[in-house]
Amino acid sequence: MGLHALRFRLVDSENSWGAKRRQRRAGWLAETFPDLAQMSVIDLGGRVSTWAQSAVRPKHVHVVNLEDAPADVPEWAEVDRGDACALPRHIASRRYDLVFSNSVLEHVGGHERRLRFAETVHALADAHWVQTPYRYFPIEPHWIAPGMQFTPVRLRVAVARRWPLAHTRPDCREKAIQQVLWTELVDRSQMRHYFPHSQIRAERLAGLIKSLIAVQTGRA
Incomplete structure (x- = not known):
């Protein structure tokens, strides 16, 4: 929080x-x-x-x-x-x-x-x-995560689901994949x-x- x-x-x-x-x-x-x-x-x-x-x-x-x-x-x-x-x-x-x-x-x-x-x-x-x-x-600006844009999709999805500085963390892996692939x-x-x-x-x-x-x- x-x-x-x-x-x-x-x-x-x-x-x-x-x-x-x-x-x-x-x-x-x-x-x-x-x-x-x-x-x-x-x-x-x-x-x-x-x-x-x-x-x-x-x-x-x-x-x-x-x-x-x-x-x-x-x-x-x-x-x-x-x-x-x-x-x-x-x-x-x-x-x-x-x-x-x-x-x-x-x-x-x-x-x-x-x-x-x-x-x-x-x-x-x-x-x-x-x-x-x-x-x-x-710094990747959407998640405010250092270097996130340079990492493999699998790692970006993991960051999207868990990173505490994300605007809104997705509640499932599929939504996280969508966020990552559309950025x-x-x-x-x-x-x-x-x-x-x-x-x-x-x-x-x-x-x-x-x-x-x-x-x-x-x-x-």
């Missing part, structure tokens, strides 16, 4: 170290896109609550993920249930000022699906901001491949790359 409380203080609470890092990243987003408050944004895999708490909120936010829509959606937002790698036609045919995605690329399900995700990003807008944790940061961190070469015309920015912690962000402003 004490170690799980440590996770809450590190990354999950509103005043945690992780929350401060997310706030800093949001500031970076606003600096990169100074017209953000006037933009229409599609958020692939996100939540309305993230934007509701943001210091700078876009004029309109369209959230698309695999979860059911919340009961209350503010007037400046809309929410659809959909697969970002294969959007339904009524969404895929639209255009936005900016495509945003935070910590989703590593969960879409392998190389071919990541290619489809990138195609979706390029098709929806001229500008994008796609963030994902960096594979070679020494695949990427490196800089992969990001350059998926977003060849984007600037690949590095978010650092203690001098080490913690996450990668593919940025395209859409400006000439």
